[in-house]
Amino acid sequence: MTNILSVSNVSKVFGAVRALDGVSFGVMANEVVGLIGENGAGKSTLLKVLNGVYQPDEGVITNAAGSLTLRSPLDAEHAGIGMVHQEQSLLLNISVAENLYLGRESQFIRYGKINWKAMHGAARRQLEKVKLSIPPATRTELLSFAQRQMVELAKALILEEEHEDGLVILLDEPTSVLENDEIKILFDRVRTLRDRVSFVFVSHRLDEVMELSDRMYVMRDGKVVGQMTQEEATTAKAHEMMVGRNLDHDYYSSDKRKDIGSDTALSVEDLSRPGEFSDVSFDIKQGEILGICGVIGSGRESVMRCIAGLAPPQAGTISVGGRIKTLKSPSKAVNTGIGYVPQERRVEGLVMQLSVMENISLPSIGQFKKFGLISTTLQKTAAAKWVKRLSIRPPDYSLPASSLSGGNQQKVVLAKWIQAGAGILVLDHPTRGVDVGAKQEVYELIRELAAQGIAILLTADTLEESLGLSDKIIVMRDQKITARFSMQEDEPKQVDIIRSMV
Amino acid sequence: MLKKIKPFVPLLMLLFLCVAIGLIAPRFLSVGNFVRITSSASVPLILICGQTFIILIGSIDLSLEGTLAVAAVMVGLLGQWVGGTAFVLLAFPIAIVGGSMIGFLNGAVHVYLKVPSLLTSLGFGFAGLGLATVLADGGSITITDPLLRYAVFHRLLGFPMSAWIGLAALLVALYVQDQTRLGRWAYVLGGGEEVAKLSGIPIQRVRVALFVMAGAFFGLGGAVLGSQLGLGQIQITTGYLFTTITAVVVGGTTLTGGVGGILNSIVGVFVIMVLANGMVLMGIPTSVQLGLQGLLTIAAVAISLDRKRLVAVK
Numbered sequence: 001m002t003n004i005l006s007v008s009n010v011s012k013v014f015g016a017v018r019a020l021d022g023v024s025f026g027v028m029a030n031e032v033v034g035l036i037g038e039n040g041a042g043k044s045t046l047l048k049v050l051n052g053v054y055q056p057d058e059g060v061i062t063n064a065a066g067s068l069t070l071r072s073p074l075d076a077e078h079a080g081i082g083m084v085h086q087e088q089s090l091l092l093n094i095s096v097a098e099n100l101y102l103g104r105e106s107q108f109i110r111y112g113k114i115n116w117k118a119m120h121g122a123a124r125r126q127l128e129k130v131k132l133s134i135p136p137a138t139r140t141e142l143l144s145f146a147q148r149q150m151v152e153l154a155k156a157l158i159l160e161e162e163h164e165d166g167l168v169i170l171l172d173e174p175t176s177v178l179e180n181d182e183i184k185i186l187f188d189r190v191r192t193l194r195d196r197v198s199f200v201f202v203s204h205r206l207d208e209v210m211e212l213s214d215r216m217y218v219m220r221d222g223k224v225v226g227q228m229t230q231e232e233a234t235t236a237k238a239h240e241m242m243v244g245r246n247l248d249h250d251y252y253s254s255d256k257r258k259d260i261g262s263d264t265a266l267s268v269e270d271l272s273r274p275g276e277f278s279d280v281s282f283d284i285k286q287g288e289i290l291g292i293c294g295v296i297g298s299g300r301e302s303v304m305r306c307i308a309g310l311a312p313p314q315a316g317t318i319s320v321g322g323r324i325k326t327l328k329s330p331s332k333a334v335n336t337g338i339g340y341v342p343q344e345r346r347v348e349g350l351v352m353q354l355s356v357m358e359n360i361s362l363p364s365i366g367q368f369k370k371f372g373l374i375s376t377t378l379q380k381t382a383a384a385k386w387v388k389r390l391s392i393r394p395p396d397y398s399l400p401a402s403s404l405s406g407g408n409q410q411k412v413v414l415a416k417w418i419q420a421g422a423g424i425l426v427l428d429h430p431t432r433g434v435d436v437g438a439k440q441e442v443y444e445l446i447r448e449l450a451a452q453g454i455a456i457l458l459t460a461d462t463l464e465e466s467l468g469l470s471d472k473i474i475v476m477r478d479q480k481i482t483a484r485f486s487m488q489e490d491e492p493k494q495v496d497i498i499r500s501m502v
Numbered sequence: 503m504l505k506k507i508k509p510f511v512p513l514l515m516l517l518f519l520c521v522a523i524g525l526i527a528p529r530f531l532s533v534g535n536f537v538r539i540t541s542s543a544s545v546p547l548i549l550i551c552g553q554t555f556i557i558l559i560g561s562i563d564l565s566l567e568g569t570l571a572v573a574a575v576m577v578g579l580l581g582q583w584v585g586g587t588a589f590v591l592l593a594f595p596i597a598i599v600g601g602s603m604i605g606f607l608n609g610a611v612h613v614y615l616k617v618p619s620l621l622t623s624l625g626f627g628f629a630g631l632g633l634a635t636v637l638a639d640g641g642s643i644t645i646t647d648p649l650l651r652y653a654v655f656h657r658l659l660g661f662p663m664s665a666w667i668g669l670a671a672l673l674v675a676l677y678v679q680d681q682t683r684l685g686r687w688a689y690v691l692g693g694g695e696e697v698a699k700l701s702g703i704p705i706q707r708v709r710v711a712l713f714v715m716a717g718a719f720f721g722l723g724g725a726v727l728g729s730q731l732g733l734g735q736i737q738i739t740t741g742y743l744f745t746t747i748t749a750v751v752v753g754g755t756t757l758t759g760g761v762g763g764i765l766n767s768i769v770g771v772f773v774i775m776v777l778a779n780g781m782v783l784m785g786i787p788t789s790v791q792l793g794l795q796g797l798l799t800i801a802a803v804a805i806s807l808d809r810k811r812l813v814a815v816k
Contacts, residue, residue, distance in 0.1 A: 074702045089700070091693035093760040098686060103701030105683050113681050 004029050004166045004198060005050075005081065010059030011222075012045055019045040020056070021222040027168050032190060032199045034213030036206055038242055038498070039295055040461060041219040043202050044086075047170050050200070051083045052076035064166050074103075080163035082156030086173040090140050090148055090155075097123035097136035100155050126154045130189050146182035149174055153189065160196065171201045175208055176297050187212050204295040205478075206238055206502040218242055239502075243463065243494035260471060261286035264322070265455030266338075266424050268307070271316035276302035277479045280316070284424070284455040284472075289446070291458045291470030293497050299479040300459050301343070301428065307457060308340035308426045309333030320424065334363055339417025341410070343428045349413045352402040356392065356412050357383035359401050364420035386415035390445060407431075407438025414445060418454075425449065427458045431465065443469060463494045475500040511805055512754045512769045519773060523780035530783050537660055543775045544664040545730070548723040549746040550753075550767035551675035552605075552716030557750050559691040559709060560759030561612070561619035563716050566746055567739040568630020569604045573597040573724025575634040578643030578734025581650070590649040597725035598718045604630055605717015609710035627743075634736050642735030645728055654729040664726050671719060675764045684711055692760030748795065749774050752802035773798070 003026035012020040020042050027033050035043045048054045050061065052070030061068045063079060070076045073083065090099045097119050101108070108119040116137075123136035130150045140148065156169045171190075175183050190199055190212060203209050209216055210233050218226040218241040226241040267283040277299035284290045294300040305311045307318065309327040317324050320336050327333045333340070342348040350359050361368050361379045368378040383397035390411045392404070401409060410430060417425060430446065431439045446469060450456055460466040466473060467487070475483040475497055483500035485492040507514075524531045549566060556563040577593045584592065604626060612622040645651075654664040679685035687708045690698045698705055723742075728734050753770025755762025777798065781791045 073700050089697050091690060091697055091760075093693040094686070094689055098690075102690065102697070103703050105686070109683060114683065114686065 003027060005063045005168045006061070007046070007050070008060050008062070010046075010049060010056040010061065012049060012054055013057050018222045020049065022059070023219075023222070023224050024059075025217055025224060027198050027200060029165065029198060030194055030196075031214040032194060032201055032212055034209035034216035035200060035202045035219060036204075036209050036216055036238060036242065036502075037219035038463065039204075040221075041242075042222040043219055044172065045222075046219070047083070047172050047200070047202060050076065050081055050168075050170055052081075077159055078162075080159060080167045081170065082159045082167065083170040083172065084149065084152045084156055084174055086176065090151060092139075092141040094140060095137045096127070096134065096140055096143070096151055099140055099151060100126055100136075100158065104158070126158055127151070129157050129193070130154045145177040146179070146185070149178065149182075149186065150189070153186075157193070157197070165196075167197045169197055169199050171199055171203075173203055173297075174201075175203055175205065183208070204297060204502060206235060210235070210238070235499075239495050239498045242502075243498055260288045261453060265320070266307070266457070267319040267322075269317050269319075271303070271306065271313045271318065273302060273306060273311060273313050275479075276311070277306075277476070280476075280481055282472075282474055282481075282484075284457060286423070286453045286455055287450050288471045289450050289456040289458055289469055291460060291466040291473045292476060293460075293463060293466050293473055294476035294501055297478070298476040298501070300476045303476070304340075304426050304428050304457065304459055307333070307424075308338060308342075310340075334420065334422075337421060337423040339363075339420065339422035339425045341413050341417070341425065341427045341430055343432060345406070345409055345413065345433065346402075350401040350409060353400055355398050356387070356401055356404070357397040359412055360386055360397070360416045360419055363416055367419075382419055386412075386419065390415055391441070405434075405438065407434040407442060410434055410438075410442055411445065414449070418449065422454065424455045424457070427456060429459055429461050432461055463497055467492070467494065467497070473497065477501055508805070509754060512752060512766060512773060512802070515752075515802075516769055516773045516776065519776050519780065523776065523783065527780065527783040530780055533660075535779065535783075537662075539772070539775050539779050540665050541662050542779070543771050544662070544668040545723050545727050545742065546745050546749055546771045546775070547668040547768065548671045548719055548726060549742060550749055550771055551671045551764065552719030553746045554675070554750050554755055554762065554764055554767045555679075555685075555688045555712045556619070556716050557747075557755050557757060558688045558759055558762060559712060560695075560757075561709070562623065562747070562757070563608065563713065563720075564620065564623040564743060565604060565608050565625075565627035565630055565717075566720050566743045567736075568627035568634070569601045569717055569720035570724035570727060570739040570742060571634035571736040572604065572630045572637070573601055573721040574645075574728030574738060575637045575643060575734040575736075576600050577650070577725050577728045578645050579637060581645055581647050582643065586647075587649060589647060590653060593650060593729075594653075594722065594725050597721040599721070601717040601719070601721020601724065602714045603717070605714040605720070606710065608717065609713025612713065613706045613709045631736050631739075634734075638734060638736075642733050642737075645732050645734055650729045651732070654726055664730060667722070667726055671722060672764060672768065675719070678715070679764050684708065684715075688712055689760060692758075694760075744795075745771075745774060748799045748802075751799060757803070770802075 006026040008024050010020055010023045011018065023046060035046065037043050045054065049056055052072045052075045055071060061070065068079050070079060100123050101119060105114065108115045120136040127136065130153050132147060132150045132154065134147065159167050174186060178186065201209060201212055213230060215227065215229050216233060217224050218238060220242055228237065263286045264283050265286045269281045271280040272278040280303055282290060292300040292303060302311060306313055309330040309332050312328050318327055319325065325336050327336065346352060357379050360383050365374065368374055370378065386392065387395045387397055392408050392411050401412060404412065431442050434442060446456065458469060460469065471487055473485045473492065474481050477500060529535060553563055553566065577597055580589050580593050580596060608623055608626045611617055612619045654662060656663045658666055687703055690703060691705055691708060695705060727738060731738050749770035750767045751757065752773050753762065753766035755766050778791065
């Protein structure tokens, strides 16, 4: 059988990162193709390339008509590729019909006037395809998430009229906002529509992809590492393909693992935040590094933000140094000695226009007062100390934070928390946006901080990082903890962790 | 439950005011008074036809008074230079065209030079006032043409023509809002400009078109205002910007855009006019009146604001 859509040797590079590396992938008529892989494997980048949001740096995309240049989602639509988005792209303040025909209203216009009757009639026909029987004039805000998902699917199906065969619809994590019975309905519809349309299905839930797809591709580090048909696919095989690199122990300074203290720095019991995570319990001793593994939507990022004081829990307790604390706000968390190194460094971690020195003294500014006024001399002394200890480059602490590289910026963020006397650090993807050379320095720094007795809660970009840096690992999936490992006692491999992650 | 009531708060506020004032000052509830309120509401009703769309797309047009002044002065000048029937037939269309041109400049600078609408419209507002002053030679031009006075003062079914012109403007605005792509796209831009862009909607052209339309309505308002007062002069415009924006916001069209519309703004205009009328009937001094209007605006915005959509309150 021939492909109705193929991707040949496509690569996409962002700075130093190869998000897609020589990917070849094909979709045939009337099939559902699944895409699985860890975070950062390249799934959503591949979808964005197919949807025209990104343009490949190398390689070609082809369909029955020939090779395609997709410079925008509109181009993709003209080529017969539609998309149902993860974060819905419907406008909530207009009606369902208007959303379906957004940008395509001209067919209903006569002498400048919109023919609502015709538009609603056409809308009704489209909604029938997904068996959604709501009045087309309904304001989209009033629909449930599941209904909105169906409207998006109906919107993508409008392309059928222009592409009798060869329509491919990309489903980008459509199940993340749906309940179980709603997922069943979605799958039902997709199976029925498969007679006319092909789908590319991306989900982080392996069992879902295996259930719905006729064929699936496994991605890792931007490459396609394997293909399986529905019959061949087993969870074990998929897990094996998703991991598979050898750990370079020195890379993560695993030899620097010291004996961990006996005092518990942070203890969390039955923490819950409805919709984000539930019944989370763990403790971290002084000098210990606890890594949380999980895919997007597992709840791990929410747990991090909860401890940082950004999202207080609805139930459960957090104890710091043996005392129960309510972390209602980031300032409370900071006063309790918790430092947060956020994912969005440029937005939440540093004030980019302020100097390195000012950033370092920011949360502990009270320490730098002389006679009630801020003393730049004291600030300078502190800044000089950190620049030296952490090898922050360039060593000029009067430069604005924006002029530093990602890795050095991260060092400034860490410096500011240690200066403020943080006993617990919450590190959210600490090496994101840091180039390969600097990552090693950041790992060493993290190990050193632990050696000094700081307790660290870590969410890493890759499983490898988690395994290399952590003393203990907890795995989360679908908002609950599914596994716990102690590195020393259990010596888990990547496969062990993936099993509880997807 | 609060969420379900929210869209009706302005209307409830209006009803409450009518009842309360009616009880305190029964003269309020007379046909003559109602006609009076509607007459004074004529110009604001024309003005909200333009401003509502601008606020719907998340922008703001502060050039209103400048455009009013230019239009009023232009009508005065036309009377001086042309005079007669020709003048009256041309006066209103020329005012509309003049307003549209200012609106075009406003919109174009905002869209193509990427200057926030707050600043461009503020600038063009002052420029407009300046232009009007120059055209009027620093003074004022009297507008006495009887046909023009007829066009605004003649009573039809008990209501002055200015009110009927206001009604006509509202009908045009409602038609644009509900039956044309331009109107619907105003909501789309307010609801999510990124999505609009990805869907191939020409957002820049839509923005400029809406500013041109706003200018047109402001121009019409200026012509009516000038004819009502018999003066082409910049001082007559004072207060209309505040009244218009307050009316739009009080009526329920949020400053963040995407929500509200002409019907909302009509309610908003009447809330303000009823309040002003009532305060006069109740003998409340002018200073207090202004204070109350200010408080009303704050209350209206605080109730209607969709806080979820705000990333940071500035």
